[in-house]
Amino acid sequence: xxxxxxxxxxxxxxxxxxxxxxxxxxxxxxxxxxxxxxxxxxxxxxxxxxxxxxxxxxxxxxxxxxxxxxxxxxxxxxxxxxxxxxxxxxxxxxxxxxxxxxxxxxxxxxxxxxxxxxxxxxxxxxxxxxxxxxxxxxxxxxxxxxxxxxxxxxxxxxxxxxxxxxxxxxx
Amino acid sequence: xxxxxxxxxxxxxxxxxxxxxxxxxxxxxxxxxxxxxxxxxxxxxxxxxxxxxxxxxxxxxxxxxxxxxxxxxxxxxxxxxxxxxxxxxxxxxxxxxxxxxxxxxxxxxxxxxxxxxxxxxxxxxxxxxxxxxxxxxxxxxxxxxxxxxxxxxxxxxxxxxxxxxxxxxxxxxxxxxxxxxxxxxxxxxxxxxxxxxxxxxxxxxxxxxxxxxxxxxxxxxxxxxxxxxxxxxxxxxxxxxxxxxxxxxxxxxxxxxxxxxxxxxxxxxxxxxxxxxxxxxxx
Numbered sequence: 193x194x195x196x197x198x199x200x201x202x203x204x205x206x207x208x209x210x211x212x213x214x215x216x217x218x219x220x221x222x223x224x225x226x227x228x229x230x231x232x233x234x235x236x237x238x239x240x241x242x243x244x245x246x247x248x249x250x251x252x253x254x255x256x257x258x259x260x261x262x263x264x265x266x267x268x269x270x271x272x273x274x275x276x277x278x279x280x281x282x283x284x285x286x287x288x289x290x291x292x293x294x295x296x297x298x299x300x301x302x303x304x305x306x307x308x309x310x311x312x313x314x315x316x317x318x319x320x321x322x323x324x325x326x327x328x329x330x331x332x333x334x335x336x337x338x339x340x341x342x343x344x345x346x347x348x349x350x351x352x353x354x355x356x357x358x359x360x361x362x363x
Numbered sequence: 364x365x366x367x368x369x370x371x372x373x374x375x376x377x378x379x380x381x382x383x384x385x386x387x388x389x390x391x392x393x394x395x396x397x398x399x400x401x402x403x404x405x406x407x408x409x410x411x412x413x414x415x416x417x418x419x420x421x422x423x424x425x426x427x428x429x430x431x432x433x434x435x436x437x438x439x440x441x442x443x444x445x446x447x448x449x450x451x452x453x454x455x456x457x458x459x460x461x462x463x464x465x466x467x468x469x470x471x472x473x474x475x476x477x478x479x480x481x482x483x484x485x486x487x488x489x490x491x492x493x494x495x496x497x498x499x500x501x502x503x504x505x506x507x508x509x510x511x512x513x514x515x516x517x518x519x520x521x522x523x524x525x526x527x528x529x530x531x532x533x534x535x536x537x538x539x540x541x542x543x544x545x546x547x548x549x550x551x552x553x554x555x556x557x558x559x560x561x562x563x564x565x566x567x568x569x570x571x572x573x574x575x576x577x578x579x580x581x582x583x584x585x586x587x588x589x590x591x592x593x594x595x596x597x598x599x600x601x602x603x604x605x606x607x608x609x610x611x612x613x614x615x616x617x618x619x620x621x622x623x624x625x626x627x628x629x630x631x632x633x634x635x636x637x638x639x640x641x642x643x644x645x646x
Contacts, residue, residue: 213539318559
């Protein structure tokens with residue numbers, strides 16, 4: 193499989209941040225925003241394993257925190273922890289379909305959001321836990337599952353299918 | 364055999380990471396006058412692009428409403444519909460320009476009425492997560508803005524600046540759970556504390572400070588000017604409900620801000636506020 197280079201990853205991260213902070217809140221005001229930055233690092237953890245996933249989660253999380261201007265490191269820590277857990281189960285995962293990555297991204301999102309809310313709550317932010325567990329976290333998980341399916345197909349399945357087709361045609 | 368030292372090293376790295384992150388979060392959880400170079404650089408680069416993306420999104424949104432409106436008029440005569448569509452599109456563009464014009468005029472009139480020094484700014488982007496209610500604006504320390512400055516619109520208080528770079532500022536909105544503003548009930552003159560609920564409802568929690576108070580639904584809550592950040596007389600919101608507190612001793616109320624935070628586009632940062640909007644009027 194042709195791997196993503198650093199430029200592609202940086203560009204992907206930037207687009208994810210732009211969509212999260214400037215596009216979705218304008219197009220869908222009052223809606224829950226998917227965490228595309230985490231989604232990207234979760235998919236990378238599923239494909240590449242713990243190392244790249246955690247590094248990407250740290251960079252993406254720090255960028256999110258820097259744009260927030262507060263609780264610097266909270267997103268990074270939560271993203272890293274979730275990406276690390278995903279990386280632990282990565283060797284046992286069947287990656288050739290979309291169901292496994294979708295389930296893993298959904299579960300990872302729940303872990304990430306729980307860690308993040310707990311951390312910022314510990315440092316003084318008010319969290320409405322009923323809304324958090326009743327609305328925000330489930331919706332972010334669902335939206336991330338959809339985004340995760342697209343990303344997994346785009347980064348992993350599509351290039352493999354193409355490669356397979358190419359090798360069949362060459363034979 | 365090699366697993367043991369490797370896992371030990373991993374534990375040490377993880378522990379160092381956790382300690383570093385906890386320290387970082389602790390030191391950045393409060394308002395900051397100075398941001399790190401990396402934060403400044405990222406925000407300076409991101410802000411204008413995000414502003415452009417927001418503008419494009421708004422265009423797309425208005426195009427979507429236009430397309431929906433086309434769908435609703437399918438039954439009409441083809442020729443008339445074409446004319447109507449053209450006129451509608453023209454009208455939409457004019458309406459958009461008119462609205463922007465109105466908003467900016469209101470802001471300008473409001474700015475002139477304040478007497479003090481104020482800077483008009485546009486919203487660049489919103490907090491990328493779902494938990495914090497803050498926005499970034501396209502003006503910063505180069506325009507005289509510093510941490511702690513109040514941010515308002517003609518409709519009322521928006522929030523306060525928590526951190527600045529040269530060309531951007533972060534504004535924590537009054538609906539955020541970390542926001543607390545001293546207020547006065549415009550009718551009864553009771554002192555209250557107005558806190559953001561931060562639960563997505565967009566409401567404010569109004570806590571009267573005295574035991575003997577007369578806060579009623581429909582009352583307007585304005586800033587008291589006592590906290591040292593917000594000048595007196597800016598509208599915080601309208602009381603929509605009043606309920607007895609936990610033990611029946613105190614009362615607590617909820618207010619709806621007049622500012623529509625979901626559709627906020629332009630704001631005023633009060634650099635050197637002289638007086639409030641309606642507080643002086645009453646006095």
